Structure formats: C-alpha cells, structure tokens
Amino acid sequence: MPFVLVSQPRPHVTLITLNRPERMNAMAFDVMVPLREALEDAGRDNGTRAVVLTGAGRGFCSGADLESPGRIPGIEGLTVSSIALRSMELLDDVVRTMRRLHQPVIAAINGPAIGGGFCLGLAADVRLAADTAYFRAAGITNGLTASELGLSYLLPRAIGSSRAFEIMLSGRDVDAAEAERVGLVSRAVPGAELLDAACDLAERVAGFSRPGVELTKRTLWAGLDAASLEAHMGHEGLAQLFVRLTTRNFEEAIAARKEGRAPDFRD
Incomplete structure (x- = not known):
C-alpha cells in the first residue's frame, strides 16, 4: 500500500492523503518524498484548481518518526553531518513546495498534528480541523527547540506573537476549539464532516477565475x-x-x- 494516496473526489479538486495510519502518518522519508512528488504533480496538473491535504486514520501527522525514519535519497558517500543537512532540506522542501503551488492548499486536520505535523498543517493556505484534532509544538518537550520546518515563522503570523511564543515555549496541546478561537484554523467541525467541508471549500475556490x-x-x-x-x-x-x-x-x-x-x- 502506498504511503501517499492521490484522488480527485470533486471536479478540479485533488485530495492528497498521508497513508501510514499505524504510525499516525509520521514523517518518515518514505512518506515525505512521495508527498513532495504528489504536491509537485498536483501543481503541474492544470486540471487541479485546489488541493486538499489530510491524513488516514485517527491522526493528521505525528511529526518525526523516531522508530522507522525511512531512507533519505541521494546520501551515498556522505558523512553524518551532511546526511543531517540533506534530511532537513528534504523536509523543508515539502513546506516550500506547498507555498510554491499555484493552487491553494487546504489542510483537513483530522487528528493530532504534532511537531513536524503541526508545521505541515501551518504550511497550508487554509486549515480546517476535526473537533478531535489538536496541535503540539513537540520539539521543546523532547529537549530540542520547538522551532522547525518554518514553525517559528508561520505560527506568529497565523495567531500573533504572544500566543505563538506561549504555545511553542510551553509545548502544551492546543485543542480544536482553542485553535478555532485564536485563528489557528478557520473552522472546527465534527470529524465525520471534515473531509466534505474541506472539499466543499476547495470546490467553491475551484469555481472562481x-x-x-x-x-x-x-x-x-x-x-x-x-x-x-x-x-x-x-x-x-x-x-x-x-x-x-x-x-x-x-x-x-x-x-x-x-x-x-x-x-x-x-x-
């Protein structure tokens, strides 16, 4: 089963689904490489007018996969330092690809968005969340920095600097209701309605010039x-x-x- 699924649920709408539900769609390189390729393909598809990104199962994306990180392409002969740089460049490029797409990207956040998964959601142009979703800047709780994949750039712009500082420094969970209240997501809806709500919005956008x-x-x-x-x-x-x-x-x-x-x- 591929780790990234691509479908067209509505006219001119491409749905990209992270498909590693047993690992909460963690950001293994075996997932991120095909995700980047799927985004690039959607960007080149002139029949696609809007993109919806979601996760399979009960999670949107749980961030870095510490148990099964997958294989980083193109690292033969490199030292650990260079491999680390290549890995971060690859993950960063997924975020940059979402920004570069001609089409709007709507994140349908169906469950936990943790660490890098939080960043992935923020990189979308619009975010809708299931009422069971939550967000966590997990790096700080793991002895690292909370800032990764553009989070310290994107989050203050989404919700203001004071709230962003508090969320990133505390590493606490932000549930869907709070996310809607502070503007982290535009809407929180019942989980069973999330994908339809995201596709409805994408279809509406696709109808414009x-x-x-x-x-x-x-x-x-x-x-x-x-x-x-x-x-x-x-x-x-x-x-x-x-x-x-x-x-x-x-x-x-x-x-x-x-x-x-x-x-x-x-x-």
Whole structure:
C-alpha cells in the first residue's frame, strides 16, 4: 500500500492523503518524498484548481518518526553531518513546495498534528480541523527547540506573537476549539464532516477565475512578508489590473449576476 494516496473526489479538486495510519502518518522519508512528488504533480496538473491535504486514520501527522525514519535519497558517500543537512532540506522542501503551488492548499486536520505535523498543517493556505484534532509544538518537550520546518515563522503570523511564543515555549496541546478561537484554523467541525467541508471549500475556490485565485494566494503570502503597506499595495494593484485588463471575467460576473446564474469564468 502506498504511503501517499492521490484522488480527485470533486471536479478540479485533488485530495492528497498521508497513508501510514499505524504510525499516525509520521514523517518518515518514505512518506515525505512521495508527498513532495504528489504536491509537485498536483501543481503541474492544470486540471487541479485546489488541493486538499489530510491524513488516514485517527491522526493528521505525528511529526518525526523516531522508530522507522525511512531512507533519505541521494546520501551515498556522505558523512553524518551532511546526511543531517540533506534530511532537513528534504523536509523543508515539502513546506516550500506547498507555498510554491499555484493552487491553494487546504489542510483537513483530522487528528493530532504534532511537531513536524503541526508545521505541515501551518504550511497550508487554509486549515480546517476535526473537533478531535489538536496541535503540539513537540520539539521543546523532547529537549530540542520547538522551532522547525518554518514553525517559528508561520505560527506568529497565523495567531500573533504572544500566543505563538506561549504555545511553542510551553509545548502544551492546543485543542480544536482553542485553535478555532485564536485563528489557528478557520473552522472546527465534527470529524465525520471534515473531509466534505474541506472539499466543499476547495470546490467553491475551484469555481472562481484561475488567475484570480492564484494571484490572491500570491498576494496574501506576499502581504505577510511585506515590509510596508505602501510596498504591498503596489503588488495588489498590479494583480488586480492584470486580471481586469487581460480577461473578460468582470464582465461575465456582472452578466451572470443580472441573469441569476453561476458565472462561467474562461479567463
């Protein structure tokens, strides 16, 4: 059985499922390499307009697999130090790949998201959680740092610096209700409804203009990195002008609204 499953549950929606439930979908390299490849394939698939990422079984991802880490590709002849660097680069690249995708990535967090699994969820553009899910920055409780795979960058931007510091320094669990309250996830729903909720959102996004969605994702992330409002507003304005002047999407939206039908965005 492959450790990563790919399916298309709705039109233009690709579902990627971490499929190692007996290990709570831990981040063995045998899982992360095919996950990166599945994300890259989805990014190249012009029929995919949104991606949903979830885990099989009762967990989303339990972080590093300390018992069965799997094999790191391309390390023949390297020393331990170089192997360590290659391993971190591989895991980091999964997070970077999610950011680079043209399509929005929606994480359907169906259970515990611990350590690297917490980071994986944060790397998504949108997070929905089952009511049984929880999050833990586990590194600090294991005698390491809580910061890994972009967590110290992503978490403060998601929930603010004070909450991020407290969660990362304490290593405590954040349940789904608190995650929704502080903005770590956009919604917490009953577990049986999670995948449908994520796919409903993905299908809605897929119905909009392709450049409109792609540029919205880009400008949202650029806004989090922007040094000033002045600098960022220029990027936003260019994106809006690009879609307005190079497509008939706006005219189609107005016509559809007048005619009481769904718009047909042909970009």
